[in-house]
Amino acid sequence: MRRPRTPGTLSRSFAALVLAVTGSLAAGGLVAAPAMAASPVDGLTPQTAAASCWEVKQLQPSAPDGRYWLLTPALQVPQQFQCDMTTDGGGWVLVGRGREDWTSQYQGRGTTAEVSDVVTGPEAFPVRQLSSEVVDALLGGGRVDALTEGVRLRRAKDVGGTSWQETRVKLSKRDRWVWTLGAEHGVGTWSFDGVAGSKGQTNNFGADTVYRRVDTRELEARGYVWGFAYGAGVTGSTSATSHLWSVTEGGTAAMPFTQVWLRPRLTQASLGWTAVPDSGTPASTVKAMLSNYAEPQAWGVTGLANGRSGELNVEVQGFAQVGRTVYVGGNFRYVQKGSAGTERTEQPYLAGFDVQTGEWVSTFRPRLNGQVLALAALPDGRLVVGGEFTQANGAPAPALVGLDPVTGATDTTWRTTVENRISGAVVQVTSLDVEGPWLYAAGAFTHVGGGTRTTPVYARGAARIATTTGTPDVWNPAFNGTVSDIYASPQGDRLYAAGYFTMSNGRVSNKAAAVGTTPDAALALEWSPAYSTADRSGYQQAITEAAGRVWLGGSEHSFFSFDRSTFTRLSGNITKNGGDFQVAEVVGDVVYAGCHCNEWSYSDAYTWSNVGTSWTQADKIGFTGAWDTATGRTIPQYNPVMRARAGHGPWAMFEDSTGLTWQGGDFVSAERAPGRNQWVGGFVRQAQRDAVAPATPASAGSAAATATTSLLSWQPSAGATGYEVIHQDRVVAATASTSYEVPTPATGSERWFVRAVDAEGNRSASTPVVTVRAGELPPPPPAATAVVVPLGSTWSWAFDGVDRGTAWREPGYDASAWAAGPGRIGFNIGGEATLIPVSGTGAKPMTAYYVRTFELPESASRYGSLSLDLARDDGAVVYVNGVEVVRDNMPAGPIAYSTGASTTVSTTYAARTPVSFTVPATALRDGTNTVAVEVHQNQPYGNDMSFDLRLTVRPPA
Structure with a gap:
């Protein structure tokens, strides 16, 4: 086959624009030639x-x-x-x-x-x-x-x-x-x-x-x-x-x-295009779910504190949050910063991390002698820890203890004791969940005491404890085997349990149970699910509920859902190779489940190892998969790339107060952008991907450009990275500009629409129809709105620890010796167009400086205001022609080189969500203007920085 060519010159001018489907559009002017009416195919x-x-x-x-x-x-x-x-x-x-x-x-x-x-x-x-x-x-x-x-x-x-x-x-x-x-x-x-x-x-x-x-x-x-x-x-x-x-x-x-x-044999005539109504197209959004990519992460946990490396002894096995601290529990030995082990500190089994910054909370220093398997935050802000330990802070505390969430000291006001009176058995608390006034605990134990009780109560495998006093209730499901996981239904009527048991209070409940919350702990229904093996012998490790379904995962690679009312099996998934499911968490309308598997997940499969021929889909699963809670269908778009020390995968999931979901296990790296891995220590944090449509472009209209062309123009849309121009019934152009030239028809009229699109593929509702008619010459527009500094523009920049004083921001300053590169400029954020080289994890300069000039297309007197969209991490001060026009996330008063930003800003939020300001046009000059920006870190050990800026001049209102 001869070497391919690019047909037509128009296609080359449009090539950069189709990035709107898979990523951001570069800002700029007109990017496609005029569309043609009634064009040939x-x-x-x-x-x-x-x-x-x-x-x-x-x-x-x-x-x-x-x-x-x-x-x-x-x-x-x-x-x-x-x-x-x-x-x-x-x-x-x-x-x-x-x-x-x-x-x-x-x-x-x-x-x-x-x-x-x-x-x-x-x-x-x-x-x-x-x-x-x-x-x-x-x-x-x-x-x-x-x-x-x-x-x-x-x-x-x-x-x-x-x-x-x-x-x-x-x-x-x-x-x-x-x-x-x-x-x-x-x-x-x-x-x-x-x-x-x-x-x-x-x-x-x-x-x-x-x-x-x-x-x-x-x-x-x-x-x-x-x-x-x-x-x-x-x-x-x-x-x-x-x-x-x-x-x-x-x-x-x-x-x-x-x-x-x-070779699909499609024709435009066969596709059944439908004309857009005069009201325009509706908004559309991508599925709300976790991003495939990890958030930036400096701190993590490593090592195996108890010396055992099997799948029941992984580094991270539990999460909880109190205030600004997320607690991470498991079998780790150290906390450290980065893969090189900077600031490595021995803090086995339990540590705290700041929910906003991810930094290790070094003031929280509990001492446990065994691994942590479960964590719970009580309604009054106390922290409860379950696991295999026998001591906490040097005192006896078999398997369950309350801790001060600030220091990690033992909470003497909440003392609950757990015992296992089966001869030779180890006491374990494997799972904790809070619902209403109760803390539910499960694991391997037979009796629970403490609080106001003078003698322990019989509660085998699971118990419930008053959150206020630590007093166990008489409620007792009496499981005849270890419970691996529990989930207290938000409806308040049931506690779901999964594990190794086969009976509850003498009734059949094979590896899974729905126990009533009435004092007699009666089963909602005898339940003996058909598991992936013919003898139904597989233990179960994860259970949760959502949208009328009970989701159950466990051995022999199964993840099934059941009707809440009848326990009829509704869906099935089998991972062919790799391992069992071991954790499930509902976030929004998606259930995420983790396994020690890294190959295929077969939908509508119910047996292992032979999945048969009735399965419907075989999708890639990389330790974690996603399913729609209403339909039970796999969501194949969720497909993260993570790597684990021994392939054990996730054993805990948790959604924090900022909307990030933490997955914990034996993770060592994760993709933070396509093909770009980062070190993670035991846990990975993922944000929800943007599923909000941009604003509809405003003030769309047309005006004569020449005798044969007209110009569509519109106002910028919040959240947009580009715009799509629709002619009659389909998109014919994508542009980062706020205007687009179209042919004026020789006779009759043509119908046009404009909609905004963002980097994730969310689309705004379009404008109502803009009609371009033959022979009509609308009045010329006022001074045109113009982007004079697009996002992604080239800046001279300095980040070298030198205090630049004030001369650098004045017009005419010579910054030719500085480095230069396009925005977004920064480090440790992912997707930087210009990467600032930094090394190590020590102190870094507090302030970065950025300078560039721009030209006004018309006289400064023709403009009424200047719109400024600023992406910064953490704080910034902006100067136009030497005059301060914007101060954001910075303290009042004089700003010095060493001044820190007022607060730490989320890197992801700062990069994706520029803050907007309106500045009077009096700051402008005819011809060449200078814009200068200083970006300040919150503290000298900040592990990331980002900057980009867009300036738009507008006519008077």
Whole structure:
């Protein structure tokens, strides 16, 4: 296939704009040429986008190989894709290419543009895959198994890439697209260079052990990476330029450079576009769920304090929060800063961290002699700790103790004793939960005493204790085995329990129970769920409730949901390899469950290890998965990349008061941005991704630009990173500007709309219709609103510990010796356009300085105000032409180099949510103006900093 080209010059001017689908748009001016009314479908421009490569080929039989603009309703905006217009009649779209180390993640790898930028040769060896969401959009809502030609693999057959193989494979049961080809997806038919066969699974199918074989398994012999490997008889090379790769020189089952193509046969006429009503389009948002990426983290916990390293002895096993402190409990030995162990301090089993900054709270120093398994914050602000310890702060405290949340000293006003009177048994408190006036405790024990009781009460496996006095109640579910996890229903009528037991008060309750909260602790219903093994022997480790479902996870890799009223099983999930589910937490309308698994999760599967053939989806799971609480369906978009010391995964989850969710286990690293890992010590913090639509663009209208063109213009929208221009029934342009030039029709009228979009893909409601009519020349607008300093502009900057005084902010100051780079500028925030080099974890400069100039497009007298949008971490002072115009998160009075910001600002919040100010236009001068900003840390040991700024001049109101 000859080297691809980029058809048309208009597409190049638009290329940077389609980032609105996968990320932020760069700020700037007009970024796409005028749209054309009644344009032909040829795929050469965004305005003439085709529904598929196949449609382009049908309408333009001579169309060559290359990149073309495609658009379906699910794609939202036109995007460029690589099309093969030659093979078997052409019309193929490239969805992935690369050599070894393909990803199974739903989000694929790289951007849409990167997939098609370089498609062959060694430069294309680094794997790039479209996201599953984009592939499904290219299918126009159609099923993968309905593709006439199935999936096409074009694989190199020799080291030099001079010989190629054409493979076709039709999947027998696949609705949406996934990259989990190493799972057991059924194969219907296949062919290798026309030699056909049938049956098999996508993880390993074909006719021989040489070239007629596709093996996508992640095997030790292939370095636990996957690709579209040949059979064992094909050898490869470790050379960076070899089209056949193996982990060792001459290794078998070589992975060839491979292109993955599909041929959806869509046409624009078949997609059923619907004209937008005059009122415009409604807002749309992404699913509210946790981000796939971890928050920045400096402090963590490490080491194994009790010397045991098994899955029941991981570093972090419990969380709770009192005030500003999040308490982390488990089997760790140290707290430390960073992977190098800076400021490592021995603080075994229990430590506190600031909920806002993540810093270790060094004043909280309890002393326990055994691991912590559970934590609870009482309504009055006291902290209760459960686990395997026998002493707290040098005094006896078997398995349960109340602690002062500030110092960690034993709380002498809350003394509850736990005993296990079964001969030789160890006392354990494995789970704690507070509901109403009660603290529920569970584990391995038989009696609980303390508070106002003079003798302990019989409470086997679980008990409830008055939160105010520590007095145990007579309520006793009398489990005949250890309880691993409990969840007190917010409805107040039940306590759910999971564990190793089979009976409760003599009634059947096999590994799971719903115990009433009445004094007799009667079961809501006898419950013996069908687990993933025929003998129902598997222990259960995690239980929770949401939206009328009880969610239960445990051994033999199962995570099931049951109807709350009848206990009828409603959904099932089995992780094929890896391990059991061990924690579940509901956040919003999503239930997150963790396991020591890092491969596939099979939906509608109920048995292990043979998941059968009735399962419906096989999605990637990386220790934690997400499910919709109402439907029980997997949410494949949640697919974090985390790494664990021994693969044990998460054993505790918790949502803090700021909305971050903490996951604790034996974690050692996590992605904080695509392909960018950071160290984490035992726990990972994740924020909710933005699921709020930007504001609708205001004041949209049109005005004559020339005799043949008109200009759409609108006011900026809060929260927007770009705008989409809709013509009649579809998006024809994406822009970071607040104006867009369109053709004035020769006759009649054309209908236009504008909507805002943000970095996550949330879209505002559009403007009402803006009608551009032939022969109408609206009055010219006043002085145009103009962005004179866009976000992402280049700044001269200094962060070197030098006090710059005041001269640096005056017009004419020579900053040519300073460093320079585009915003966002900072360190340790993720996604910096300019990374400030910092080293170590010690003190850093308190103040960073930024300077640039800008030009006014018209006289300063034509403007009424200056809008300033500021992203800063932590505080800032802004000067225009040497005059202070904005002071944000800084104290009153003179500002010195050493002045600290008033408060610490969340890095994620500061970067994603600029603060806005309005400044009188009297600060402006005709022609060249100077803007200078000093950004201050809250304290000299701050571990991150960020800055960006946008200035917009506006006409008088």
